[in-house]
Amino acid sequence: MEERYLLDALGSGWISSQGPYLRRLEEEFSARCDVTDTIATSNGTVALHLVLAAAGIGPGDEVIVPALTYVATANAVTYCGARPVLVDVRPDTWCIDPEQVQAAVGPRTRAVIAVDLYGHPADYPMLRKICSRHGLLLVADAAESFGAYLDGRPTGSLADVSTFSFFGNKVITCGEGGCITTSDRALADRMRLLRNQGMDPQRRYWFPMIGFNYRMTNLAAALLCAQLSRADDIIGKREEVIGTYERELVGSSLHRQPVAAAVRRAPWMASFLVGAEGDEVARDRLARALDRLGVETRPFFVPVSALPSYGGDSGAQPVSTDLGRRGINLPTYADLTDSDLKVIVERVQAALATSPRAG
Ligand SMILES: *Cc1c(COP(=O)(O)O)cnc(C)c1O
Numbered sequence: 001m002e003e004r005y006l007l008d009a010l011g012s013g014w015i016s017s018q019g020p021y022l023r024r025l026e027e028e029f030s031a032r033c034d035v036t037d038t039i040a041t042s043n044g045t046v047a048l049h050l051v052l053a054a055a056g057i058g059p060g061d062e063v064i065v066p067a068l069t070y071v072a073t074a075n076a077v078t079y080c081g082a083r084p085v086l087v088d089v090r091p092d093t094w095c096i097d098p099e100q101v102q103a104a105v106g107p108r109t110r111a112v113i114a115v116d117l118y119g120h121p122a123d124y125p126m127l128r129k130i131c132s133r134h135g136l137l138l139v140a141d142a143a144e145s146f147g148a149y150l151d152g153r154p155t156g157s158l159a160d161v162s163t164f165s166f167f168g169n170k171v172i173t174c175g176e177g178g179c180i181t182t183s184d185r186a187l188a189d190r191m192r193l194l195r196n197q198g199m200d201p202q203r204r205y206w207f208p209m210i211g212f213n214y215r216m217t218n219l220a221a222a223l224l225c226a227q228l229s230r231a232d233d234i235i236g237k238r239e240e241v242i243g244t245y246e247r248e249l250v251g252s253s254l255h256r257q258p259v260a261a262a263v264r265r266a267p268w269m270a271s272f273l274v275g276a277e278g279d280e281v282a283r284d285r286l287a288r289a290l291d292r293l294g295v296e297t298r299p300f301f302v303p304v305s306a307l308p309s310y311g312g313d314s315g316a317q318p319v320s321t322d323l324g325r326r327g328i329n330l331p332t333y334a335d336l337t338d339s340d341l342k343v344i345v346e347r348v349q350a351a352l353a354t355s356p357r358a359g
Contacts, residue, residue: 002226009222019218021225026179028228033156035181037188039195040216040224044143044165044178048076048113050214051161051180054190055111055137057082062108066096067303068320069115073141074304077113085109086305088317092258094118097319098126105130111137116145116155118257118329119171119266124150124158131160139163143178146171147235148266155266156181166224171238171268172231174223177216237334238267241341245270245330248345252352253282254328269298269329283326289351295344300327 009021022040029038041047057063059081065074067086077084087100094117101112112131114122122140131138140159142148148155156162161184164170166177182188193201198211227234246256254272259265275282287297303314303324314321331344 001230002223005222005226006219009219012218014218017215017217019221021218021221022216025216025221025225025228028225029156029179030181032228032231033154033162033181035157036183036185037181039180039182039188039191040221041178041180041195041214042216043176044141044163044167044170045072045076046212046214047163047165047178047180048072048139048141049079050191050194050212051139051163052076052080052082052111053212054187054194057110060108061110062106063110064096064101064104064112065304066113066115066117066320067305067314067317068094068117068301068323069141069304070143070301071304071307072143073113073115074310078309082110083108084304084310086303086310086317088319089117089323090123091319091323093120093123093260094257094323095120095122096127098123098130101127102130105134105136109134109136111139113139113141114159115141115143116148116266118271119145119148119268120257120259121145121148121150121155121158121263121265123260127159137161143167143170144268145266147231149264151262157183160184161187166220166227171266172224172227172234174216174220174227177220177224179216234334235267238332241332241334241336242267242270244341245272245345245348248341249348252349254348254352267332269332271300271327271329273323273326274328275326277322277326280325283328286348286351287328289354290347293347293351295347295351296331298329300324300329 026038057080061082063077065084068089074084090097096114138159140162142155142162143165145155161182166174194211195214198207198209200206257271303320306314
């Protein structure tokens with residue numbers, strides 16, 4: 001289906017950033033996420049920047065961000081000249097801790113960006129209360145949670161505005177791509193303007209503001225339309241992969257991702273913690289053993305606060321620090337076969353057996 005749509009787009013001559021697949025993508029994505037507007041972008045990082053720029057966030061402003069996330073979340077704030085205020089996550093959701101958010105709100109705070117880490121939606125009802133009380137914009141970085149639900153509502157509709165990534169390793173992909181969902185019409189209009197260099201839609205080459213080129217191409221949109229129509233199938237297969245790991249590896253020193261009762265998580269990656277709280281060596285030992293057995297794994301993100309550009313010290317975020325040291329992602333693709341999975345499970349069990357101190 002991807003090939004058919006892509007060749008159709010190519011043959012139509014609409015290869016750049018206008019065309020029928022872009023319109024269709026924005027309509028279908030809005031319907032799926034139960035919002036009025038979708039704004040397609042060239043990737044998930046610029047989607048975050050576009051949101052903050054359209055909200056007028058700039059120098060002197062602060063935006064509260066979880067310490068445990070992909071670096072793009074904090075970078076988008078930095079691009080605006082604003083300061084990301086990094087707070088800890090909760091051990092039972094791996095997402096931003098609303099109590100820490102409340103404690104971090106100050107006179108310069110303008111927004112909160114919650115991240116649906118490893119496919120699990122953040123606690124939006126609590127975050128909504130805090131943001132309403134203080135007049136803050138609530139942003140969801142839903143790059144990892146396409147297909148998730150909270151209280152029966154889909155990600156994309158859980159915050160004032162949400163961003164997605166369609167990078168190659170995300171649940172659905174077009175190679176490089178992203179989008180923003182919102183039901184705030186005025187904000188959506190501002191984002192569309194800024195996405196297209198700030199050009200007045202009624203007057204060509206008239207730029208009332210300084211914008212960006214953050215557009216998606218119709219070719220990428222064609223790929224994504226195909227992925228979107230197969231999305232439930234892709235999600236189902238990824239859920240089976242993760243379910244198999246969780247079933248087969250139960251009782252080992254791997255601990256599965258906690259999932260809140262009201263949540264249906266998105267099957268982004270098979271994420272586990274290795275060893276007991278505070279263990280600083282078991283994860284790396286397991287990763288090395290698996291590497292020797294030919295199984296590629298990914299460690300969790302390093303807390304942003306531990307990175308040199310953001311201070312280099314995550315001591316004030318102990319939960320993020322611990323999860324960053326213990327977390328591992330096992331291979332997660334929709335097309336892993338049962339026999340692939342069997343081999344991986346056996347090798348994980350073998351690797352765990354050779355690292356006996358993982359408790
Ligand atoms: C992937 C990801 C992004 C960035 O998306 P790109 O499309 O790679 O720019 C942002 N935030 C989180 C949490 C991500 O996982």
